[in-house]
Each structure stands twice: as C-alpha cells, then as structure tokens.
Amino acid sequence: MSIELEPASQLSFRRPLTESIKESLIIRNPTQLPIAFKVKTTAPKQYCVRPNSGLVGPGEELEVQVQMQAMKEDPPADFKCKDKFLVQSIAITAERAQLSPADLWPTVERDAKDQIREKKIRCAFLPPVEHAISQIKEEDEASSTHLSSAASSIRHAQSVGAASPVKFTTTSSTTTVSFSENRNSTASISSSSSSSTDAQALKLELDNARETIQNLQSTIEKLQKEAGTLRQRKPESGASPTVTAVTLKHSQEGLYPITYVAGAALISFIFAVLFF
Numbered sequence: 001m002s003i004e005l006e007p008a009s010q011l012s013f014r015r016p017l018t019e020s021i022k023e024s025l026i027i028r029n030p031t032q033l034p035i036a037f038k039v040k041t042t043a044p045k046q047y048c049v050r051p052n053s054g055l056v057g058p059g060e061e062l063e064v065q066v067q068m069q070a071m072k073e074d075p076p077a078d079f080k081c082k083d084k085f086l087v088q089s090i091a092i093t094a095e096r097a098q099l100s101p102a103d104l105w106p107t108v109e110r111d112a113k114d115q116i117r118e119k120k121i122r123c124a125f126l127p128p129v130e131h132a133i134s135q136i137k138e139e140d141e142a143s144s145t146h147l148s149s150a151a152s153s154i155r156h157a158q159s160v161g162a163a164s165p166v167k168f169t170t171t172s173s174t175t176t177v178s179f180s181e182n183r184n185s186t187a188s189i190s191s192s193s194s195s196s197t198d199a200q201a202l203k204l205e206l207d208n209a210r211e212t213i214q215n216l217q218s219t220i221e222k223l224q225k226e227a228g229t230l231r232q233r234k235p236e237s238g239a240s241p242t243v244t245a246v247t248l249k250h251s252q253e254g255l256y257p258i259t260y261v262a263g264a265a266l267i268s269f270i271f272a273v274l275f276f
Helices: 101-111 129-163 183-232 241-251 258-275
Strands: 004-006 010-014 021-028 035-041 047-050 053-056 061-068 084-091 117-126 166-170 175-179
Touching: 010 021, 021 084, 035 047, 035 101, 053 061, 183 258
Parallel strands: 010 117
Antiparallel strands: 004 021, 021 061, 035 053, 035 084, 047 061, 084 117, 166 175
C-alpha cells in the first residue's frame, strides 16, 4: 500500500531565488486504511516543511507546504539543483493505531522497516515569469513560422503540380519529388496546334472560294457567249416584240451581279497573300 503524490517527481521553484518561495505537495491515500507519512530532505536548512509528518485517512488527501528560504544571491542560469525530498509512508493497522505519534516511526523503523514505502522528489529552479513568457512567445512564433513555411511549400507544390507532371524518384533511404517545368513547352504546343487548325480551316475556305470563282467564271463566259449570239441574231419578221423581250429576259436570268463576282475575287486575292 502506497500513497500518491502531486507533483509526482519534481518540485519547481521559480526565480528570483533571493525571495522566499512556497510550493505545495499533495499527499493522497487511495487505500482503505489510514496511512502515516513523514517528509525528509537533503537540505533541511534550506527548506521548511509543514507538516513534515502526519496521518492521511482512507480516500483522503493532505496538502503539505514546502517553503524554500531566500538565498543571498541567485545561482547561475545553468545551475542544476541537487536537493531532494523523501516521502515515507506506512499503513496503520489496529496494533499501530495504539502507538502515539512520537513512538510510531521509531517503532516502525525498528520492527517493520521492510513495510515502509518511499518516494523521492527532486527540486528544480525555473527561470523568472517574464523569461518564461518570452520563451513561450518565441516558441509560438517559431512554430507559426514553420507552419506558414510548410503551408507555402504545399501551396507552391500544388500550383506547380497542377500544371506540370510529377515524377517520383525512390532511393534507398529517401523518396524525393521533382516537378518538371514544362509549362512553356505546353503553351507552345497548344499555340502551334491552334495555328495549324486555323490554317487548315482557312485553306479549306479558300479552296471553296476558288471553286466558286471558277464556277462563276465559267458561267460568265457561257452567258457572254449567249449574249453575243443574241445581239447578232435579228428578230424574225412578223415576230411579236413581246416574244423577243421575253426571250432576252429569260436569257439574262442566269447572270450573277458583277459586285458579287468582284467581291469573291477580292477575298480570294487576300487569302492568297496572307497564307500562301
């Protein structure tokens, strides 16, 4: 059967140590029997413990005040405190309950020394509160900077990876990721492909325009020949002027407007200059 301590392993005293400092030590009894305790220290002149001995009932706890006496001057910042506390405890049976507090421990140490439970607590000197706050802020800033840098790296990797292929190279101890910078070449390929497609479309339109112009020229030549023949032919005697007019009108129905022919020729010339 043993007690529980809080803190369990270290009592901390914060600087400046030129002033008297108090810390609390909680002793808990998790057992079903009363437990007697006694507190010892390696530096009895430096520390005052109240109470330094006592009794803790079943399921109860007791607060012990540990007061460190003021020092003449603060130890160096890298000073390691070697002071320790020893908390001894033993369960109180019906037989031991009959003993007075003054006789309890001498009797236990003489007759039941192997039943005494011991727990050690070391002492530590902490930096001043201002220094601790400053150190916490520095650690927070360093952590924030590290997180921000990591987030920036992730965003950069994502932006590069969205436009470039990712190549994984595995070695015996590490795996590295390298990104190929192919954005310029990709843009060039896209531009070339687009220009090629446009040129093909324009060439097809130009071929169609040439074919149309050729058809128009053939039609014009045919109509010109028919018009010349009609001008040379005289109207037969007795023929009705109305019939002759109808015949001329019918022969001219297939003619295209001269503006259309000129416009088609101009478009053909422009396409030939730009692309060929």
